[in-house]
Ligand code: NAD
């Protein structure tokens with residue numbers, strides 16, 4: 001198949017592109033490199049099956065060739081990035097998603113939109129299942145990202161129901177692995193690079209807030225399963241193994257052999273207190289669940305980071 005990946009030069013997009021190429025597909029990456037980089041695709045060499053188009057998807061784009069599938073991942077994703085780029089973040093969720101849905105409609109292509117656990121906000125139910133509507137502050141520091149993704153989901157559903165576009169929605173929970181930008185502010189690259197540099201680990205709040213971390217290869221396997229399954233409502237993809245941020249910091253120190261200490265700073269406004277995916281839908285519909293343990297995934301990520309700090 002010929003497959004478009006928007007945001008293909010980013011962290012998750014580059015792993016997805018690699019997986020799709022290895023399955024024998026042709027991939028067209030569309031990216032404006034605002035938070036991603038060509039470097040993330042360099043190791044794939046000059047494959048004739050990979051075509052990279054530099055383009056801001058908030059502006060319309062028409063491809064001459066026939067497209068079978070669209071994975072729509074383009075969006076700033078780390079809190080530091082989207083708070084620095086609030087208008088671009090809202091535009092890519094709204095205008096960018098609109099342009100890609102237009103492409104899907106014209107091309108009669110199937111489109112998968114990468115949504116996020118952030119649509120649940122600071123959740124009042126635990127773990128979070130797809131039927132939960134969320135607890136989001138639209139005017140807080142995370143509003144630009146959360147509402148961009150919530151609007152994008154609504155637009156996808158409108159195109160599905162009004163124009164009969166063949167759509168998929170995934171809600172991705174915290175995912176990590178090689179090629180995350182070490183300075184993107186997210187907790188995994190932040191703690192690993194601090195530990196490798198012998199700096200104290202910057203725990204926000206008292207570290208009792210929780211997250212559940214999924215290794216990128218598990219996520220990519222799930223994304224492809226969702227795309228090829230016949231199911232159009234949102235599906236959570238993530239690893240249900242929940243851990244406090246303090247325990248997570250201690251794990252990074254143990255795995256890196258760091259002698260550093262924990263430093264405690266203020267908890268950012270609206271920081272979700274607990275997050276854990278309920279993946280029963282993915283388990284029953286797709287027979288998908290993560291296979292890589294946190295320890296195994298972190299060891300691979302730390303090895304990669306050692307060569308990139
Ligand atoms: P990333 O920042 O590494 O990748 C995003 C990519 O989108 C970058 O290459 C960036 O340049 C590109 N992009 C942004 N705006 C664009 C525009 N207007 N036009 C073209 N390209 C544009 O982030 P990531 O972690 O790889 O996230 C990828 C997707 O997965 C995002 O949609 C994000 O919201 C979603 N997601 C990620 C996580 C996670 O834990 N990594 C969790 C939930 C959801």
Ligand code: UDP
Pocket residue numbers: 079174185186187188190191202203204205209211245267268271272
């Ligand atoms: N966090 C932290 N120290 C850091 C970066 C993040 O303690 O240097 C915390 C953050 O407050 C949040 C969790 O780690 O509770 C995950 O943050 P991240 O930015 O990775 O993603 P989020 O899930 O909040 O979008």
